[in-house]
Amino acid sequence: MIELSLVGIGTGNPEHLTRAAIRALNEADLILLPRKGAEKAELLDLRRMVCADVLSTDVKLAEFDLPVRDSRGEYLGRVQDWHEAIAQTWAGQIAAHLPDGGRVALMVWGDPSLYDSSLRIAARLGADGMALRVSVVPGITSLSALTAAHAIALNTIGAPVIITTGRQLREGGWPDGADSVAVMLDAGSAFDVLPPQGLYIWWGAYLGMPQQALVAGPLADVASRITRLRAELRAAHGWIMDIYLLRRN
Known part of the structure; x- marks a missing residue:
C-alpha cells in the first residue's frame, strides 16, 4: 500500500x-x-x-x-x-x-x-x-494570497465570483453572471480582449516570495504597465506565476 x-x-x-x-x-x-x-x-x-x-x-x-x-x-x-x-x-x-x-x-x-x-x-x-x-x-491558494496582499475582499456583498483561466477569458470574453472574475494560468495579458472602461484590476506575481510584485488600478490606466512589468519579470527570472482579480464598476 x-x-x-x-x-x-x-x-x-x-x-x-x-x-x-x-x-x-x-x-x-x-x-x-x-x-x-x-x-x-x-x-x-x-x-x-x-x-x-x-x-x-x-x-x-x-x-x-x-x-x-x-x-x-x-x-x-x-x-x-x-x-x-x-x-x-x-x-x-x-x-x-x-x-x-x-x-x-x-x-x-x-x-x-x-x-x-x-x-x-x-x-x-x-x-x-x-x-x-x-x-x-490544504494550503494557502494564490487567490487568497492575492486578496491578502492587496487587502481586499474577493467578492462584493452577496455577489458571486467566477474563477477562470487566461485561455478561457481570451476565447470567451467576460463570463456571464458575475461582477468579479479571478483569472489564473494566464500566459500573458488576456485582459487585453476586454473593453477596459469600468473595470478595476488587482494583479500580483510571485505572491509570498521576496520578489513579489503588485499592481492595482483602473484597467484602462494600468493594463500596459502590467504587461510591461510581467515581461520584465519573466525575462529576469526565467519564469513567472501571476494571478489577477477583475471587477466591474
Missing part, C-alpha cells in the same frame, strides 16, 4: 505551511521533488528550502525530471497525454524508492484543489492498479 499525501505549501513563503502540512512532510518516508528545467530552478530551490526549514525527521528526498507538455495538437488531448506521462514518472519513482510500500509526499504549489492536476494524476495511479490511498493537506 502506498499512502500519497498531496501537501499544499502555499505560494512560495515557508510561513504559509500549516501545522498539518509540516506534520505530513515529517511523517513521510519519501518526498518527491520535481525538476522543471533550468529556467524554473527557483521552484525546486524553494521546495528544498521548505524541506530544510521544516523537516525534523530523516525523510528521503528524491528529485525527478517532470515531463514536458507537448505544444502541438488539441489542448485537452495534450494535457491528458502530459498527465499520463507524469503519472508514469511518479509510479517509477515510487517503485524505485519504496518497493515495499510506504508514505509518499508531494508538495503542491498553493492548494491541490485549485487549478492543479495532482489529484487527477494520482487517480491515474489507482486506475493503473497501484494500491493507493490519497490524502490532501
